[in-house]
Amino acid sequence: MIDSTTVLNGQAIAYTLYVLAILSLMAWFAYRVTRQGKSSIKPALFYSFAGMLIVLGVSLHIITYNTIPWSPMDLNRSEIKADRTFDISVAGHAFKLPAEKLLINQNEKVLFNVTSGDLTYGFGLFRADNSMLFQMQVIPGHVNDILWQFDAPGIYSIRSTEYSGPKGVNMVLKDVVEVVASNQQVAK
Amino acid sequence: MSFIDTLLNGEQGLMKSKTLTPMQKLTLRFVVVGLLYYGFAVVEGMIMRIYEVKAIPAIESKQFFAILTAHPLVGIFGSTYSIVFGAFLFLVPFLMKKPLWSIKLGNYTFLLLAFGTLIFWLAGFFSHYAPLYTLYWPLPADFTQFSALGGAFFILGIALVMLGTVFFVINIFKTITYTPEGWDKQPGGKLLASALGVSGMKNMFKKNKEEHLVSLPVAAIARGTVDTALNAGIILFTGVLILVYMVASLMGFDLKNSAVDALLYKNWFWWGLDLVADGLVLIFVAGTWYLLATLITGKKLYMENIARAALLVELVVSWTVWSHHLLSDQAQPGILKVVSGEMVTALELITQGLAFFITLVTLWSARPLKMTNPLKFLLGGLLGFALAVPAGIMQADIGLNRVLHNTQWVVGPHVHVAILVGLTMTLYSAIYFLFPILTNGAKLYSNKLANLHFWCQLLGGIGMGAFMGMAGLKGMLRRTLYFNGEFSLYMILAALAGSLLLIGFLAFFYNIVMSVGLNGVIGIFTKAETETKDLVPAEK
Numbered sequence: 098m099i100d101s102t103t104v105l106n107g108q109a110i111a112y113t114l115y116v117l118a119i120l121s122l123m124a125w126f127a128y129r130v131t132r133q134g135k136s137s138i139k140p141a142l143f144y145s146f147a148g149m150l151i152v153l154g155v156s157l158h159i160i161t162y163n164t165i166p167w168s169p170m171d172l173n174r175s176e177i178k179a180d181r182t183f184d185i186s187v188a189g190h191a192f193k194l195p196a197e198k199l200l201i202n203q204n205e206k207v208l209f210n211v212t213s214g215d216l217t218y219g220f221g222l223f224r225a226d227n228s229m230l231f232q233m234q235v236i237p238g239h240v241n242d243i244l245w246q247f248d249a250p251g252i253y254s255i256r257s258t259e260y261s262g263p264k265g266v267n268m269v270l271k272d273v274v275e276v277v278a279s280n281q282q283v284a285k
Numbered sequence: 286m287s288f289i290d291t292l293l294n295g296e297q298g299l300m301k302s303k304t305l306t307p308m309q310k311l312t313l314r315f316v317v318v319g320l321l322y323y324g325f326a327v328v329e330g331m332i333m334r335i336y337e338v339k340a341i342p343a344i345e346s347k348q349f350f351a352i353l354t355a356h357p358l359v360g361i362f363g364s365t366y367s368i369v370f371g372a373f374l375f376l377v378p379f380l381m382k383k384p385l386w387s388i389k390l391g392n393y394t395f396l397l398l399a400f401g402t403l404i405f406w407l408a409g410f411f412s413h414y415a416p417l418y419t420l421y422w423p424l425p426a427d428f429t430q431f432s433a434l435g436g437a438f439f440i441l442g443i444a445l446v447m448l449g450t451v452f453f454v455i456n457i458f459k460t461i462t463y464t465p466e467g468w469d470k471q472p473g474g475k476l477l478a479s480a481l482g483v484s485g486m487k488n489m490f491k492k493n494k495e496e497h498l499v500s501l502p503v504a505a506i507a508r509g510t511v512d513t514a515l516n517a518g519i520i521l522f523t524g525v526l527i528l529v530y531m532v533a534s535l536m537g538f539d540l541k542n543s544a545v546d547a548l549l550y551k552n553w554f555w556w557g558l559d560l561v562a563d564g565l566v567l568i569f570v571a572g573t574w575y576l577l578a579t580l581i582t583g584k585k586l587y588m589e590n591i592a593r594a595a596l597l598v599e600l601v602v603s604w605t606v607w608s609h610h611l612l613s614d615q616a617q618p619g620i621l622k623v624v625s626g627e628m629v630t631a632l633e634l635i636t637q638g639l640a641f642f643i644t645l646v647t648l649w650s651a652r653p654l655k656m657t658n659p660l661k662f663l664l665g666g667l668l669g670f671a672l673a674v675p676a677g678i679m680q681a682d683i684g685l686n687r688v689l690h691n692t693q694w695v696v697g698p699h700v701h702v703a704i705l706v707g708l709t710m711t712l713y714s715a716i717y718f719l720f721p722i723l724t725n726g727a728k729l730y731s732n733k734l735a736n737l738h739f740w741c742q743l744l745g746g747i748g749m750g751a752f753m754g755m756a757g758l759k760g761m762l763r764r765t766l767y768f769n770g771e772f773s774l775y776m777i778l779a780a781l782a783g784s785l786l787l788i789g790f791l792a793f794f795y796n797i798v799m800s801v802g803l804n805g806v807i808g809i810f811t812k813a814e815t816e817t818k819d820l821v822p823a824e825k
Contacts, residue, residue, distance in 0.1 A: 101688045105758050123668045130652050138646045150638040154631035165684030172619050217421040227771045228760035231687050236547045239616035258691050260417055260764035262430040263347040
């Protein structure tokens with residue numbers, strides 16, 4: 098599965114190129130609009146621009162659905178069998194894990210099922226450099242589950258990704274999720 | 286003139302507050318208070334930015350979150366609503382060529398916005414009531430963390446702002462439809478239909494097209510006002526719900542939080558909030574671009590009929606996009622995520638893109654134009670939305686939202702660039718344009734300061750958004766604190782960019798004070814010497 102860092106790097110490059118293009122366009126426009134010259138614009142340009150916007154708006158989601166692996170997996174997660182499930186509860190600004198450390202085998206599809214006993218929280222996995230692997234919202238009274246495939250060994254921290262009052266800033270569990278290499282299998 | 290003379294009486298003593306009509310005073314009051322609250326929000330933002338780098342010992346973390354709660358509300362209600370409502374209460378009668386329906390109601394709106402904002406800010410400051418503007422259930426009713434009494438005052442302040450908003454809505458629609466004294470009977474129903482786009486829709490299926498009874502900017506204001514009204518209804522309803530829990534708590538009863546479904550609540554609340562973020566702002570802004578482009582160029586708007594249709598599409602879109610805020614809520618039905626969250630939201634790229642293009646072509650049609658302050662700020666506003674809307678479309682994607690939701694990306698390149706560069710620079714363009722009209726010919730003190738204001742606002746807004754965005758891509762969350770300097774570099778750079786915004790605002794404020802003088806500022810808040818309903822003094 099493509100790592101989320103790769104996806105974000107791709108997004109950063111695409112958006113940066115767009116920003117440079119639109120800054121250049123506006124600078125050019127600001128200069129030229131103060132100068133003499135042809136001032137009529139053919140309707141064809143307008144309709145071409147409108148068409149381009151439609152293509153861009155529609156194609157973004159089609160491209161991401163077909164290139165970001167967790168998109169279809171997320172929408173169809175009820176039909177996919179998880180290799181491992183962790184039931185996690187959260188209440189009083191504290192996560193309660195089923196074990197001190199959540200051990201996962203490389204390449205496993207893991208379902209994190211998180212329930213809240215009081216407030217709205219968030220649930221996210223973060224790498225050692227604080228970058229995000231994924232996150233979801235945790236709403237009280239509802240099922241909050243996310244399916245994720247871990248295809249590389251690694252150690253992750255859990256952090257609440259939603260504001261739940263000032264006490265929520267301490268909702269961090271360091272290095273409690275470990276994905277072990279395929280040659281060191283952990284029992285289910 | 287000496288410095289003291291200019292400070293007291295304005296540039297060349299041209300500001301004569303005694304000549305101001307009640308309507309000019311009303312509009313200027315809105316603008317002055319709106320700008321003060323804007324400056325306030327900028328200072329709050331700077332405090333929080335510094336706190337994100339290193340906790341300030343004098344400020345507890347619960348105070349930080351109280352500021353974080355008040356900051357966007359002061360910015361939107363205290364500042365943007367004040368400036369926009371003030372401008373539109375002037376512009377609708379100006380464009381309709383008839384008096385405002387009720388100046389008294391306009392003054393009530395002004396007072397309710399000004400004092401409502403002050404009350405909710407004070408309530409947050411003293412009681413540390415901090416459920417954030419999102420009010421995710423049941424946080425606003427969590428009295429183990431927050432004071433019910435402080436919360437009740439907070440909600441009271443918001444309710445006053447919403448009441449002022451309702452008065453604004455009534456005033457706008459009555460002004461469009463009413464018949465002024467001594468006039469022939471006005472076709473109220475037809476005017477309303479034209480303003481809301483109904484007659485325009487009918488035209489699409491008619492051979493003999495009917496003439497539009499209201500101008501495009503008035504139509505834009507009317508349609509944005511529909512969203513303003515719906516949003517006020519949602520916020521008032523939510524406020525009453527929260528208030529019930531607060532009153533019960535104060536009386537010693539503990540109502541069950543689970544009586545309200547947190548997901549359903551989140552859906553209706555975001556439906557209402559998005560009417561501001563994705564409806565009102567985009568519609569009002571597009572309408573303001575069109576108005577400014579036609580006023581600056583003196584030309585007809587390019588593709589006016591399509592612009593009208595796009596505004597109507599935007600109105601309908603604004604009612605159906607809320608689910609992009611719930612893409613990370615796993616209990617939210619997938620169909621809502623895909624249809625409302627992704628597909629309908631993508632239409633905003635199209636409607637706002639068309640407004641961008643139409644405005645630029647209208648300006649182009651009048652070249653060569655002089656690079657005046659209204660024009661340069663208008664171009665800045667256009668650039669702001671050209672940057673912020675695609676950033677928002679990206680995060681409104683199921684795949685990307687999984688790694689962007691609640692990060693600094695959302696609030697940086699999207700929210701702050703949209704507001705500080707897109708919206709605020711558009712408003713500054715209108716302020717620079719209306720300044721001589723509203724002050725009966727007062728002269729701007731310094732064009733160099735106006736240029737400094739422009740560059741600081743543009744570079745500060747884009748810079749701050751960019752550094753926040755970079756932090757977001759590296760995993761930095763919004764609405765939380767980091768204690769080990771994890772993202773300090775990005776926050777320091779964002780703070781430096783933010784300080785440009787502060788310098789720009791101070792340059793603008795000083796420029797305006799020196800233009801109208803302290804006596805002129807005071808004169809805005811004194812009773813008008815004439816009782817005319819005219820917008821500007823009759824020419825002698």
